[in-house]
Amino acid sequence: MKAWSIRQRLLLLLGLLPLLLLLMAWVLKLAHDESLRQSNQARLEATLYGLMRDTQFDRGELIMPEYLPEPVFNSEGGDAAARVLSADGRVLWESRSAVLFGGLPASPDAPPATRFEYQENLKLEGLLLNRLRRRVHFGADTVGEGAATEGMLLDYEVWQRSSALSTSREAFLWPLWMGALAVALVVGVAVLVILHWVSAPLKAVRNELDNLRQGRQGEIEGEYPSEIRQLVMAINELLQSERRQRERVRQRLADLAHSLKTPLTVIRGELQSREAPSRKLLTEESERLAHLVDLQLKRAAGSGATWKPTVAIRPVIDRLLGSLDRIYPDPQREICLQIPEGAAVAVDEDDLMEIFGNLLENACKYGGKQICVSLEVADASQSDQDGAFRAERWCVTVSDNGPGIPHELFPQVLERGVRADERPIGHGVGLAIVTDLLEQYRSALELAHPQTGGLTLTFDLPGF
Amino acid sequence: MRILLIEDEAGLRGQIAELLRGRNYAVDAIGLGEEGCYLGSEIDFDLAIVDLGLPDLGGLSVIQRWRQVGRRFPVLILTARGHWREKVEGLEAGADDYLVKPFHVEELVARAQALIRRASGLPSSRLVAGPIVLDTRAQQVLLQNKPLALTAYEYRTLEYLMRHAGETVSKARLGEHLYEDHIERDSNVLEQYVARLRQKLDPDKTLRPLTTLRGQGYRFELAVASE
Structure with a gap:
């Protein structure tokens, strides 16, 4: 059963008040x-x-x-x-x-x-x-x-x-009823005022939580009455400790990655430069090791955050495109973005960067001259109080006019570590990581070749 | 061409440096962020390779400091985690490309060469000036399609001058790009390199690719194209 809101409770009380007064008048x-x-x-x-x-x-x-x-x-x-x-x-x-x-x-x-x-x-x-x-x-x-x-x-x-x-008797009753009515009115107004007054801090907390969820603020900041302050402090502490925990895990993983991968790189280099009888075996094993380390670290890093504030998608894509332009400078490349103002997704920012980083890098690397990213509402939507657009789920399309991938290679490409071609003419490595990440958000990557050529990737992301 | 390499892991540092030197690059291999940062601020390298996970001063800060003092040489970052956040932060700090560990050292060399080419505005690996062809991938110089035998220093001198064709390159600048920090420089040696290069590139003195400007330096006179 759904719990009654405090407002509903107080309104019910307000509704009972005339009845109580009536009863009193009758007595x-x-x-x-x-x-x-x-x-x-x-x-x-x-x-x-x-x-x-x-x-x-x-x-x-x-x-x-x-x-x-x-x-x-x-x-x-x-x-x-x-x-x-x-x-x-x-x-x-x-x-x-x-x-x-x-x-x-x-x-x-x-x-x-x-x-x-x-x-x-x-x-x-x-x-x-x-x-x-x-x-x-x-x-x-x-x-x-x-x-x-x-x-x-x-x-x-x-x-x-x-x-x-x-x-x-009537001479007595008339003032009695009128009095009761007047008292009911006064009390009714008083209850409404109290209702507003009492529920104001609760409403404020709710607004702050909304902001928190949309990533507009990091913690609950307002001054609250002592009854709620405890709760607010507990939430803030929880948020902070979660953030610290996540930061710690991130740091540990970075250290681990660094300490594992650097020696692996050395081993590989050594193997290439030396003629040893077991070179082939060692090379294969080190490749496998490198692959496993990579896979497990990426998996472990997959945020798993309990609190996923929504992240505005446009700045992330802008940053990635800015960075990719440094790596793959091409003055002829055209970028078209169709992203509604203020569109945000409930995806960890690192995951979001990973997803779009891989997709956009593939597009820049192999995709030719035109890259489009579009976001459309896939599910029930609404405009929130400041007019920013919110959707239950967003449908994301990333397309390019590059050479694409042969149809028969689709299943292979989506599998981690398999590249459709060793030479850079098709999408490869990144897609498997993207598939892995999207799974966490109950989404999947769909590949298609449109009539106009190139490659179109479609998936959806949670809005809130 | 002179490369600054900052990598704290001695094994990897030695390996990369060895390989790059084998490709005729002068390499300053440094293990500490602070030291590398100072060197990069003082000397105009042709490329810097920076590991992001340095123990003392993070790779990001190193790059930011260089960019703040106006160093524009290309920077290749090495990252262990290969997360996009790290890559983006590195690129936003001023890096030009990234490489995720573990990598094949050969790939690192290829990326390094590509960055140097891009920075000089000649994106292809073949620099062509009339009958002279310098192939940076094969580390070879052809004259009239015949391979020319050059020493490492001669090759470095020619590549630097060709990449800065039309510019007057002072001896000091040329020295800075040919030698690693610890090698004693002697301007007479430089003159010898240039003289021997002239001999080899233009045996019958018809091409005259290199001019000596007294008291100022050298200039590569032919137009260089990138194919």
């Missing part, structure tokens, strides 16, 4: 509703206690005050009403505001217990009502003469339109 709303409910119940209980206190009896008859202390019960437009019922459900008294309800509907459920019962949002005759009720037992001594000896059971009820509560 707040619940808490507010509950406290509203409780305070409402407490108020209704106070009213009911008031009714109970004001209840009087006159010879067994219930007498209630005309007006209640809370005005809402006295006006006909009030949003609340109270009544007292006998245990068998007869309405004994109603507050003046009960008119509004068109005569309060009879309670459909079982009679109340002798404790407070509070219910919200009862649906009765198209109305949404809250109700608090309680059954109260008045003793015979309170009720007075003519009453039953067991006293009297009265049901007190206080009704209230539910909408009375929801108005105050």
